[in-house]
Amino acid sequence: MRKKLVALALSLCCGAVVAAAADRIFTTANPATELKRLFPAATAFSTLTGEPLHFTAYAADPKVTPATPPLGVAFWTTDLVPQEHGYHGPIHILVGMDMTGVLTGVVVTYDSEPYGYFSVEPPKFATQFKGKKIGDPFRVGGDVDVVSRASISIASATRAIRDSARMAAKQLLAEAAK
């Protein structure tokens, strides 16, 4: 009986902490270094705005030279495909894309995958997306390397990059072409 009560109390505690586990946002508020890595040639970036939310990269500060064309856009997978979850929660990836729909790179800034340390965190994962076109298959085991034993994480991150890039291209690149 006492055992039962202890067990019950423990599970109640677990329930109580559900309420305490309030939302926390991990997205890097000002990803200046990450943006610079995606667009080394850029000297100015817009703030995170638009629909869908994105940064725009410029070779020259558009405030000084208003006619300067954008080099590309960068966006968070977590803004564009928030429903995409890995093994445990969304994987936060900043994706850079030039104005022709070619990825300039991706940066994984945060994840809470138990096996993130050998799946999505090593730079090897991110580098393989550089130069990919939005029309590419993005197939794990095809043009994206398999990491056995962490397949849920790898598959989720890959889908997040693919879907967000296609979404951004559809809405932003068409707009830029006008």
Next chain:
Amino acid sequence: MDPAVESWREILAPQALDLCLLTAFLALAFVSFFRKSVALKYVTLVASVGYLGFAKSSLVSVSDVFRLTDLSVPEFKYSLAWYAFMLFVVFSTVLWGRVYCGRVCAFGALTQLLDPIIPRKWRFEIPVRVEKYANLIKYAILAAVLVYFLITHDVALPVRYVEPFWMFSLFGTTGMWVGLGVLLAATLIVRNVYCRFLCPVGAALGIISQLTTVFSIKRWSECRTCKICEKTCEWGAIRGPKIVKSECVRCDDCERLYMDQKKCPHWLILFKRKGNTAVPVSTLS
């Protein structure tokens, strides 16, 4: 080019093999559990280490307990095998107790397979008095990592330093491997030391089984005084007449003894009374 263009075929094809193998393995675990066969149990343990451990590296981890607090789960349609696995674990625990620990978890299977490595007499048996309290350590560890997770939202540290399941992925730092070596060495001396005293997953499943176990193990009235099963239980789950549900992993050792008409006093007494030496098995229970 649209984000959502995958057909069901494209979603299912990459998962088909995984699903089939998992189903086969879980079926084996169930059959070995219901047949109470020693040979099948060892087959299951080896399959668990090889398949669920080294090949798939997919065990219930403390991070799966964390997800109860934020309700964050993998996407259903892309993770069918994972959902099947979790359903199996929850249902089997609700119905029979920690069956998962007894034959599905690859680490538990590994430590059970380590048992015959050193002779019995070199082992250290924890006194029942101490064991009663040492059992509670795992609940404290579970509570501690839960609090740690709620404060920091960090999964990586508990997964690497509190539980040893990463070993099956073979990705570890020197420090992690040294820690694992110490743990396995300790397991040789004190049987199933991690599962009995330290594992937060075992603790969580223990809580579920304590509250819910539907089909518990039968005990004879003779069990009150007889100590054969209590001594046999490698998990320290039998205390006097009672089986502690949260510690029992349904390994079948005691159940086989109850049925053993040559060893169990229940039968010996029964035969003496009846004056014959055997009863048909169909009249048991």
